[in-house]
Amino acid sequence: MEKTIYLRLRHRIVVEPQAKVRLPQIAIIIAPERIKAELHDFSIYQIKKEDKNTVVLDAITVIRKILERFPDHEIQIVGPNHTIIEVQLEKKKIPLIFFLCVWLLLFIGSGISIMHFHEDVSMPFVQQKLFHALTGRHVEKSLLFHIPYSIGIGLGMILFFNHVFKKKINEEPSPMEVEMFQYQQGIDQYLLMHENEETTGADSSD
Amino acid sequence: MVALAAGGAVGTGFVAFIAVLGIIPRLVQLTKTVHLLIFYEWATILGVLCGSWLGSYGFPLHLHPYLLGLIGLFYGVFVGMLAAALYEVLNVFPIIARRINMEGRLRSLMTAIIFGKIFGSIYYWVIFF
Numbered sequence: 001m002e003k004t005i006y007l008r009l010r011h012r013i014v015v016e017p018q019a020k021v022r023l024p025q026i027a028i029i030i031a032p033e034r035i036k037a038e039l040h041d042f043s044i045y046q047i048k049k050e051d052k053n054t055v056v057l058d059a060i061t062v063i064r065k066i067l068e069r070f071p072d073h074e075i076q077i078v079g080p081n082h083t084i085i086e087v088q089l090e091k092k093k094i095p096l097i098f099f100l101c102v103w104l105l106l107f108i109g110s111g112i113s114i115m116h117f118h119e120d121v122s123m124p125f126v127q128q129k130l131f132h133a134l135t136g137r138h139v140e141k142s143l144l145f146h147i148p149y150s151i152g153i154g155l156g157m158i159l160f161f162n163h164v165f166k167k168k169i170n171e172e173p174s175p176m177e178v179e180m181f182q183y184q185q186g187i188d189q190y191l192l193m194h195e196n197e198e199t200t201g202a203d204s205s206d
Numbered sequence: 207m208v209a210l211a212a213g214g215a216v217g218t219g220f221v222a223f224i225a226v227l228g229i230i231p232r233l234v235q236l237t238k239t240v241h242l243l244i245f246y247e248w249a250t251i252l253g254v255l256c257g258s259w260l261g262s263y264g265f266p267l268h269l270h271p272y273l274l275g276l277i278g279l280f281y282g283v284f285v286g287m288l289a290a291a292l293y294e295v296l297n298v299f300p301i302i303a304r305r306i307n308m309e310g311r312l313r314s315l316m317t318a319i320i321f322g323k324i325f326g327s328i329y330y331w332v333i334f335f
Binding site for chain 1: 228229232233235236260261266267270272275276278279280281282283288289290299300301302314318319320322323324325328329331332
């Protein structure tokens with residue numbers, strides 16, 4: 001008789017506070033028909049208050065719990081060795097005013113910083129020289145040159161970030177999205193090492 | 207001999223800088239033209255050569271002022287990409303967005319930066335200096 005249970009742990013799930021985490025939530029299951037229903041109801045972890053907002057479930061914990069219930073089965077883990085459970089504590093709605101403050105911070109900050117940059121690299125002097133070199137005329141300032149330049153800065157940034165506001169230029173992720181993803185992965189990696197009872201050596205026999 | 211060495215140092219430095227910021231890969235990715243990469247490299251090299259030559263001797267080319275607008279636009283796009291790349295290298299964004307729980311509004315924050323740059327630049331040229 002077939003006695004193997006195959007599990008593929010999910011990388012990351014989000015649950016409500018105080019929730020009972022059932023096996024199908026954290027893993028894709030392939031199991032013999034007779035125990036399938038039971039496995040689908042199998043509660044693997046109870047979120048406690050002191051868990052705060054993340055719990056890491058190690059594959060070995062999952063195996064131990066299942067073996068306690070189904071001692072004569074064999075369990076095969078396919079894929080990731082941990083599941084990160086994120087407890088969705090009440091998400092505070094960000095007040096609009098707060099958002100506007102951040103928006104203004106970035107707006108004013110980046111505006112001033114480009115002015116600093118121009119001053120820092122002596123842009124007026126260089127552009128005067130350039131204007132002379134290109135047209136053979138001397139002018140104090142040439143808006144014909146400066147305005148397209150200024151708009152070009154915006155275009156260049158849009159091009160780099162791959163966004164025309166709501167619309168994407170092509171299907172690929174923008175560097176910002178990749179950056180966010182890498183940051184998230186770094187956090188996950190950290191959590192796996194620091195929140196995991198199996199690797200930090202805390203008692204997990206509960 | 208000294209000049210050659212100095213030029214070599216500056217040249218490699220420039221290439222390293224451009225490479226770290228990853229502007230060329232970004233453009234290649236956007237236009238899906240990896241096979242033309244060699245031309246982009248040469249465009250950069252020629253640009254640097256012309257730039258340093260123009261900067262050092264700079265005898266007038268007598269271009270029409272309207273053509274200058276076009277050059278200004280490309281100039282700006284490049285500086286804009288440079289600025290955007292710097293933002294990315296400095297890694298400010300993911301951290302800000304996460305700290306204040308605003309992942310969903312990332313796009314409008316990016317718009318803030320872009321408009322900030324445009325207005326800052328126009329203000330600088332028209333009024334400030």
